Amino acid sequence: MADFQHHIQLIREEVNRELAGLPIPKNPRYLYDPIRFSLQGIGKRFRPILVHLTGQALSANQDGLTNIALAVELLHTFTLVHDDIMDNDDTRHGLPTLHEKWDESTAILAGDAIFVLAQLKVTLVENHATEIMNYFNKVTLEICEGQAWDKEFENDLTISEESYLKMIDCKTGALLGACAALPAIMEGLDDQTVQKLDQFGRLLGKGFQLQDDLLELISDAEKMGKSLGSDLAEGKQTYPVILARNQKENEWKELISPFLSHPNEQSMERIKTFLDETGITQQTIEKYESFFNEARDTLHIIPEDRRADLDLFIQLIEKRTY
């Protein structure tokens, strides 16, 4: 595990170096100041790491992986910048969001240009270029659809567990699927392998998201780098919220109403205790564990002696506390 930690730290540093080395001119400052700010080396870089680890398992072309990894991280950054506007989030990774530090217009334009930078990285991939670009953009459309479902679901108290899981498959799963599938596409591997790797990434992504839903409620605000319960306050129907609503409708209503009208730490604490005592915390953990286990199984498409790092990567995500 120590070797692995070192290995992914090297990848993370390379990704940060590449991001810092993007040709971001000084002017116009209206555009490039916020872009520089948003590319600072503070993300966990899970997505580009997944690209590199999958690519290494497949002995894929290194330059191609570097470009895909950057494109994927830039795409992710673009979606965060725009989602933060749409979701009224004012903090991310402990820093103000772009629209908070500047304004909405600035953040819209910066997000657009970051997405263009992602596209420019994709066009540098030489092998199976058209398939790569097509896959990349189809996934982006799926992410937009996921965000649209997420917005539709806000404050909708009839959303089922199934609809929710479909939404996060688009919003979070699709991009992790692409991280695992794109290296295989670049190497010209058969459709079945590509689909299995896509599946693996999506399962990992869904596990990751449910974990996030829970961490957002019970973790340490400082570690998460954002205010806890902000999804809750925004009326987001996350996985534990849907379970609470379905299993303990009346008690949940009594707990959530005072929080929604006046979000504060005390009622947040009551919500945490309730989720623990009713077993909803545990059910959420079991659900995401089942996704991680399924991801592990799906990974069997890669020979055992080549998938050790990907297995460790699943573990790394599984054990995270923020």
Add this chain to the structure above:
Amino acid sequence: MADFQHHIQLIREEVNRELAGLPIPKNPRYLYDPIRFSLQGIGKRFRPILVHLTGQALSANQDGLTNIALAVELLHTFTLVHDDIMDNDDTRHGLPTLHEKWDESTAILAGDAIFVLAQLKVTLVENHATEIMNYFNKVTLEICEGQAWDKEFENDLTISEESYLKMIDCKTGALLGACAALPAIMEGLDDQTVQKLDQFGRLLGKGFQLQDDLLELISDAEKMGKSLGSDLAEGKQTYPVILARNQKENEWKELISPFLSHPNEQSMERIKTFLDETGITQQTIEKYESFFNEARDTLHIIPEDRRADLDLFIQLIEKRTY
């Protein structure tokens, strides 16, 4: 000219048919309702028409042209949707803008997805695919830069004519340049031809924009499909405004102050009369005419017997009144 009018009408109808035929699903309605609304057949479609006319002059591949034309129109639509948010515009082509009809979040997401649809069209171009995608995205970055300069220039009373022309070269010129250059890239023509065609489109674009600046001040509000003087009220430093500020500083200040504090038709009329009487209207017309003439000259890269339609296209734009 009647034949030509018929010819471009056919192109316009084809573009509208292609736009209507895009695979836009019903759900999620949060995403696809506004996209459907924004793709209605009401734009002038100047950009895809330019793609087709240039491509026909070069005997370029028809399927390729169709995809480039669609991609360019979708890119244009995406920039309008986001620019309208940034510029607080509530009407376009006589219809409410997306963020006005829905809200800002909806419009941000719809714009993003329209841009993805543009990318998906680009990936369908088979010849010189990578160069096409690269050019397309570089141009998009330039458009973002143009919008950033435009925002920086708002309410900046020191902007020079030169800076302004550089800004519109990015914001409007670059895309018309791409409309003319992309068909040549697809056909694998030499760099010099590509650059000349890009230049031709940019000159046309700059002429078009200065014409727009003037029409926005003096045309018929109903025909323009938006409220006149809205750029002025937003503090935009357009070409006639810069001339007025530079040539008649004090008189301009006295005219513009009451309009800015209380935009109304009467002070708008006074501004129009002032621009006429000081010759600023005429100077603006001469400036855009010089761009159109230069565009005509640049077009000589195409043999005389093949460029008739493009010459007529310049005329068409030159003579527009809205």
